[in-house]
Amino acid sequence: MSVKIGNIDLGEFPLLLAPMEDVSDPPFRYVCKQNGVDMMYTEFISSEGLIRDAAKSRQKLDVFEYERPIGIQIFGSDVEHMRQATEISAAAKPDLIDINYGCPVKNVACRGAGASLLQDIDKMVQMTAAVVKATNLPVTVKTRLGWDDNTKNVYEVAERLQDVGIQALTIHGRTRAQMYKGKADWALIREIKRNPRINIPIFGNGDVDSPQKAADWRLEYEVDGIMVGRASIGYPWIFREIKHFFKTGEQLDPPTLKERVETCKIHLQKSVEWKGPKTGIFEMRRHYANYFKGIPNFKEYRTKLVSLEHMNAIEEVLQEIEYQFSGVLV
Template structure:
């Protein structure tokens, strides 16, 4: 049976979603994930205040491309009217859906009354979501956490009340805000939400999926409609391809060769420069190199070169050298 969001977004039998990640899930990164089989993606989360003020950084995050579909624009904020207005702005960018972030735990979001902070005020969360749902013709989805802390795990109430006002899917990260990204994600509450006979929208699980085996085991154990993957895809977009192959065949796919790692890194760099320009594109790509070549022995010297070189041509030469030097290495 296909998982659908609203009337028109058909995600297939068991979709793999790319989590929205600040400073990571921009168009260049989304491109390499799409090439590796991800079923649905989201923009980085975008500040509703930034959109209304017409801030250049927020506006740039609205860039989406046809090949990325289906794609959602994710927004966050603390002011209901600003969230309503920003959903109208997002609708004009023509995504497939709008997602509201009620999960981000970081201080400069949660401590300003946005993101996971709304888990402390469910009435306001409901009112904000209702305003967004009513302001757009697009399906609205939500990403959240189990609760604010161990004493306020209120995701059951959140799921029912947000479904009642019209959201079309819910992604749940299996931690509280207090946990940030520490400890282990607890998916048992996600399963309980899915089992609730009142819940009929898709429920996606998020948190700690970092291997083919875990994806397969948790699919069975926690009964979710799909899996959202974040940190495990950074520098390793092949995770989507590998999980899908395992689901389809029961067999483990070989990991990427050094040549593949170099090729995808090169593609990511090229897209980064196309989208951001030479200077910013090269600078912002630096955070990704260590992840693409994780596990390669004696790599430090190459990494130092990659994060200091200033031109596309010089970086290409180093990537060629990496491919040549480590061609026999299996990571």
């Protein structure tokens, strides 16, 4: 059975790339798409930023044909502003609009947006209904189990948001209070999936960092698909590895050093193409350590990579890495 969001057919058990601030921009999405991800989202975009026409918010609306299906994710604390932001986002022609009710960071949650709405479900429902009415595109939601251990209210959230028209729900198996600490608890996600009232796809998110875990949790928690976040940073191959494991029950060999270098180069090129040389090179610096995780004595090369300001020089160092560590098993 295919999983569908509106008319979007995501196949039998889709793998989704989590929207991650400062990570899931078009260059990163490009390398994830090459490795088999089924559905992606933009970084979350502030409704206030869109209404004020802030350059950074507007740039995040960029979506490309090869990325489809892709959702634009928005967040905010004002119902009317979220409605307007939906109209602005829909004009960028994504395949769906996603609302962020899960971001736990202070400058979002303490301004009444993101996970903060878990403390005011009536407002969350009102905001969601306004977004659904403002577009013909499918609307989906990403949220958490609740604000803290005493208020795990996502079961009610799922029912009420489905009632006002959302077409899929992704649940991160932590509360806002947990931030990204401790273990993600998927038991409540399974309860929601088993709720006879729920008929929209339910996706699980949190701590999926290996093909084996994805396969085990697919069976154990009965979700319709899995969203992968932090495990994909510097390791977009996780999507192809999970798919291979689903198909064969075997672990795919990890990427070779040559592949790591190649993918890192593509990521860098796309970053420069999209953001321009200065910003593209600067913002790529946060990714190098992740691409070459596990290589012994790599620090000297990392220091070089993050200090260089020209693409040719960076590509030369990447070639040197390939040559220097070719005998090292990563």
